[in-house]
Amino acid sequence: xxxxxxxxxxxxxxxxxxxxxxxxxxxxxxxxxxxxxxxxxxxxxxxxxxxxxxxxxxxxxxxxxxxxxxxxxxxxxxxxxxxxxxxxxxxxxxxxxxxxxxxxxxxxxxxxxxxxxxxxxxxxxxxxxxxxxxxxxxxxxxxxxxxxxxxxxxxxxxxxxxxxxxxxxxxxxxxxxxxxxxxxxxxxxxxxxxxxxxxxxxxxxxxxxxxxxxxxxxxxxxxxxxxxxxxxxxxxxxxxxxxxx
Amino acid sequence: xxxxxxxxxxxxxxxxxxxxxxxxxxxxxxxxxxxxxxxxxxxxxxxxxxxxxxxxxxxxxxxxxxxxxxxxxxxxxxxxxxxxxxxxxxxxxxxxxxxxxxxxxxxxxxxxxxxxxxxxxxxxxxxxxxxxxxxxxxxxxxxxxxxxxxxxxxxxxxxxxxxxxxxxxxxxxxxxxxxxxxxxxxxxxxxxxxxxxxxxxxxxxxxxxxxxxxxxxxxxxxxxxxxxxxxxxxxxxxxxxxxxxxxxxxxxxxxxxxxxxxxxxxxxxxxxxxxxxxxxxxxxxxxxxxxxxxxxxxxxxxxxxxxxxxxxxxxxxxxxxxxxxxxxxxxxxxxxxxxxxxxxxxxxxxxxxxxxxxxxxxxxxxxxxxxxxx
Ligand code: HEM
Ligand code: SF4
Ligand code: SF4
Numbered sequence: 001x002x003x004x005x006x007x008x009x010x011x012x013x014x015x016x017x018x019x020x021x022x023x024x025x026x027x028x029x030x031x032x033x034x035x036x037x038x039x040x041x042x043x044x045x046x047x048x049x050x051x052x053x054x055x056x057x058x059x060x061x062x063x064x065x066x067x068x069x070x071x072x073x074x075x076x077x078x079x080x081x082x083x084x085x086x087x088x089x090x091x092x093x094x095x096x097x098x099x100x101x102x103x104x105x106x107x108x109x110x111x112x113x114x115x116x117x118x119x120x121x122x123x124x125x126x127x128x129x130x131x132x133x134x135x136x137x138x139x140x141x142x143x144x145x146x147x148x149x150x151x152x153x154x155x156x157x158x159x160x161x162x163x164x165x166x167x168x169x170x171x172x173x174x175x176x177x178x179x180x181x182x183x184x185x186x187x188x189x190x191x192x193x194x195x196x197x198x199x200x201x202x203x204x205x206x207x208x209x210x211x212x213x214x215x216x217x218x219x220x221x222x223x224x225x226x227x228x229x230x231x232x233x234x235x236x237x238x239x240x241x242x243x244x245x
Numbered sequence: 246x247x248x249x250x251x252x253x254x255x256x257x258x259x260x261x262x263x264x265x266x267x268x269x270x271x272x273x274x275x276x277x278x279x280x281x282x283x284x285x286x287x288x289x290x291x292x293x294x295x296x297x298x299x300x301x302x303x304x305x306x307x308x309x310x311x312x313x314x315x316x317x318x319x320x321x322x323x324x325x326x327x328x329x330x331x332x333x334x335x336x337x338x339x340x341x342x343x344x345x346x347x348x349x350x351x352x353x354x355x356x357x358x359x360x361x362x363x364x365x366x367x368x369x370x371x372x373x374x375x376x377x378x379x380x381x382x383x384x385x386x387x388x389x390x391x392x393x394x395x396x397x398x399x400x401x402x403x404x405x406x407x408x409x410x411x412x413x414x415x416x417x418x419x420x421x422x423x424x425x426x427x428x429x430x431x432x433x434x435x436x437x438x439x440x441x442x443x444x445x446x447x448x449x450x451x452x453x454x455x456x457x458x459x460x461x462x463x464x465x466x467x468x469x470x471x472x473x474x475x476x477x478x479x480x481x482x483x484x485x486x487x488x489x490x491x492x493x494x495x496x497x498x499x500x501x502x503x504x505x506x507x508x509x510x511x512x513x514x515x516x517x518x519x520x521x522x523x524x525x526x527x528x529x530x531x532x533x534x535x536x537x538x539x540x541x542x543x544x545x546x547x548x549x550x551x552x553x554x555x556x557x558x559x560x561x562x563x564x565x566x567x568x569x570x571x572x573x574x575x576x577x578x579x580x581x582x583x584x585x586x587x588x589x590x591x592x593x594x595x596x597x598x599x600x601x602x603x604x605x606x607x608x609x610x611x612x613x614x615x616x617x618x619x
Contacts, residue, residue, distance in 0.1 A: 043493045055493035113598040171468040174549035176519035184562040188577035192584055199588045207599060209606060
């Protein structure tokens with residue numbers, strides 16, 4: 001029986017990994033503090049309000065995490081212009097033929113669980129697969145929704161110009177009520193996304209054994225050797241042609 | 246035209262004629278400056294302006310409404326306010342308060358509209374039903390829409406009193422059977438000041454109208470067309486119970502000890518955190534109190550769709566666009582449950598469907614294991 005030869009490939013650069021985990025932390029903190037803001041628990045305390053600032057602290061944590069979340073997101077967008085090909089915005093471009101054929105493949109094989117007649121290693125994405133791309137794009141939009149509605153709610157009590165930049169969002173929805181509802185619902189999208197996302201990472205790791213889970217720690221994934229040579233050749237050729245350009 | 250305006254009394258003249266002293270007049274100006282949120286140095290300007298400006302005619306229309314705005318207005322703080330504005334500022338037409346009635350009243354309105362075309366202020370109380378050709382609200386044989394468009398055409402500016410004219414209020418609540426419509430959705434080419442609230446605070450109304458008549462221009466408006474001086478802050482931002490909110494001390498029910506202690510009403514549904522209004526500062530009934538001070542949460546009366554924004558006595562997130570009382574958290578939890586169930590099914594399905602691939606993997610890995618060179 002043939003034993004597959006895997007090569008270790010550097011996929012997720014350090015800034016991408018840092019972004020990922022900062023983002024995870026922020027979403028957890030934002031969601032927990034968000035739930036508390038939406039539905040504060042009964043506090044058993046006989047302290048005077050003067051000596052207590054617990055809800056203020058929860059809100060402070062939420063806003064602080066929101067800023068980190070926001071700036072982290074901006075850094076990631078920046079990295080999509082300077083990072084490697086797996087981090088590039090090009091990797092997220094959903095309108096290419098390749099993306100759609102891969103989309104169909106992933107849908108058939110990984111979502112609907114059909115088996116391939118002939119295994120084509122090329123169908124295994126080294127970076128994100130096409131379904132994942134779409135889910136990240138969706139999540140990016142939801143993140144923007146969170147940021148826009150969150151800062152819009154924050155704008156009127158903020159002293160800094162940055163949150164005030166988002167003040168125009170509120171009138172679009174007629175007032176704070178709708179903005180707040182949308183903000184709250186966006187949080188649920190994050191939670192639902194996370195469930196599916198984490199499961200699919202485990203699923204791919206379990207089935208393909210290419211280090212999907214650990215890739216977000218070390219940055220490496222494992223790729224079939226023969227595939228790599230072809231890719232390496234292509235890359236060499238590309239480099240050459242670039243040189244002469 | 247200008248000569249006719251000059252013949253009209255100035256505000257000051259009509260105030261003095263009414264039997265008030267100059268001292269009263271100055272007090273009035275001071276009040277107005279305070280209501281308008283102006284600095285004390287502006288009092289002189291207001292007084293001067295009132296001394297010089299001839300009174301501006303006002304047409305005050307009532308459509309689909311309950312007259313709570315008028316009620317609130319005539320209770321505004323200083324007696325001179327209602328007096329001046331209602332009698333003297335020249336409410337040339339307001340069907341609830343004017344002496345004339347029937348054809349006479351309508352003729353008077355027509356006369357004002359013709360004579361002061363482009364100069365009068367149109368105040369609108371109530372929303373306008375557009376359903377069934379506007380037949381749900383007719384005055385003097387004409388539909389509200391028709392009279393409104395007619396009056397709006399010659400108006401210098403329009404003031405939308407209360408949530409009805411500004412947002413539609415209860416008549417516009419789902420399913421809005423009469424097609425009640427706030428006025429800014431009907432007339433687009435006139436400056437409109439929206440003064441929402443059910444009703445708006447009397448002093449706010451006085452402040453707005455005085456600004457218009459004293460300075461001859463609109464007060465500074467926010468993006469929603471509301472005067473910034475009165476709608477620039479949330480009730481929550483000026484609420485005296487705010488320290489309890491920040492402390493996390495909340496009334497859990499209306500009859501618990503926390504409620505008696507005066508804790509924040511957030512958990513019993515206070516809508517102050519989403520509601521822009523001056524209740525926390527100007528208060529109601531001549532500054533006596535306001536709902537929260539009297540132990541009841543804000544119900545968000547000055548916000549868009551306030552009847553459809555969810556229950557008054559609960560803190561939940563409604564899903565917009567759903568007619569049923571759908572709580573976002575319940576829907577979220579159900580969705581999460583469905584997804585977790587789906588994931589479990591998928592995992593089982595994958596184990597079955599991909600069994601060959603998986604067992605190959607395992608075989609390969611096991612043979613590799615055997616071949617480890619220790
Ligand atoms: C993943 C991102 C975020 C999540 C999951 C999240 C979640 C939440 C939740 C659940 C609430 C309570 C809503 C309610 O009362 O029903 C909330 C409130 C709020 N959030 Fe966020 N949020 C996020 C990002 C942000 C951002 C970027 C900002 C920007 C500053 C922000 C600012 C606010 C503000 C101002 C409130 C209202 C707090 C108050 O009125 O006391 N949030 N958030
Ligand atoms: S009572 Fe209402 S407005 Fe006042 S602090 Fe509490 S939530 Fe805010
Ligand atoms: S406290 Fe709220 S509901 Fe009450 S009058 Fe003020 S804005 Fe309206």
